[in-house]
Amino acid sequence: MCDSCGCHIREDDGGSGQDRRKIVDLHKSLLAANREQAMENRHHIEAMGAVALNLISSPGSGKTTLLEQTIGRLADRLRIGVIEGDIETERDADRIRKKGIPVVQLTTGGACHLDAPLVHRGLHDLEEQARRAGMDGLDLLFIENVGNLVCPATFDLGEHARVVLVSVPEGSDKPAKYPATFAWAHLFVISKTDLLPHFDFSIAEARREALALNPDLRILELAATTGTGMAAWTAFLEELVAAGQCRRNSSPLSATT
Numbered sequence: 589m590c591d592s593c594g595c596h597i598r599e600d601d602g603g604s605g606q607d608r609r610k611i612v613d614l615h616k617s618l619l620a621a622n623r624e625q626a627m628e629n630r631h632h633i634e635a636m637g638a639v640a641l642n643l644i645s646s647p648g649s650g651k652t653t654l655l656e657q658t659i660g661r662l663a664d665r666l667r668i669g670v671i672e673g674d675i676e677t678e679r680d681a682d683r684i685r686k687k688g689i690p691v692v693q694l695t696t697g698g699a700c701h702l703d704a705p706l707v708h709r710g711l712h713d714l715e716e717q718a719r720r721a722g723m724d725g726l727d728l729l730f731i732e733n734v735g736n737l738v739c740p741a742t743f744d745l746g747e748h749a750r751v752v753l754v755s756v757p758e759g760s761d762k763p764a765k766y767p768a769t770f771a772w773a774h775l776f777v778i779s780k781t782d783l784l785p786h787f788d789f790s791i792a793e794a795r796r797e798a799l800a801l802n803p804d805l806r807i808l809e810l811a812a813t814t815g816t817g818m819a820a821w822t823a824f825l826e827e828l829v830a831a832g833q834c835r836r837n838s839s840p841l842s843a844t845t
Contacts, residue, residue, distance in 0.1 A: 619742065
């Protein structure tokens with residue numbers, strides 16, 4: 589657990605109430621500052637011409653593999669950038685660099701999630717990379733969060749859509765176990781569906797429990813390595829980009845410039 593969100597602190601106040609009040613104040617202050625920075629991030633991303641997705645999952649759910657396959661399918665039509673979040677190493681960023689698109693690795697040094705100030709620094713680095721590559725902006729920005737289904741749910745990064753992945757080997761009980769993550773998501777991706785014959789995973793259970801938490805949640809089933817479900821995924825992304833372009837084109841600011 590990490591110091592930056594306070595999830596390492598025990599809320600046992602020994603009956604005094606003092607420690608708990610301090611923790612509550614800490615969380616309120618931290619989240620308020622994060623929300624303010626997230627709003628600035630969103631404006632920054634939109635000024636780049638992009639829409640952003642925050643990808644949240646446990647470690648090993650297939651986020652980076654999904655990105656690799658997505659870039660291969662869309663890079664000829666959309667300008668794509670990636671911010672990679674991990675506790676340590678640049679291994680995921682190295683994988684994305686091979687695809688020839690701008691990518692920034694953010695290492696948290698122990699924190700179990702990305703936050704808006706850290707992403708803000710990443711945006712400047714990514715923008716500079718895109719400029720050096722001769723790109724005058726981005727259409728689609730992926731923010732791959734640190735592998736964790738708990739703390740990332742609390743921190744707005746400035747994204748326009750939040751995607752939560754659960755892979756078949758993890759089990760279909762994850763929506764019930766991590767309700768906040770699913771309650772605030774826009775899309776639920778059930779990944780590695782090619783492994784369904786080998787694991788006790790109930791698609792019906794995962795769908796039912798996720799929709800009980802969030803009736804508006806969209807759900808996709810896919811296997812990135814085999815291509816199953818990828819057409820629906822890329823259609824979702826292109827729909828998101830088109831909606832973002834419509835919003836910018838119809839804004840009062842664009843109408844007067």
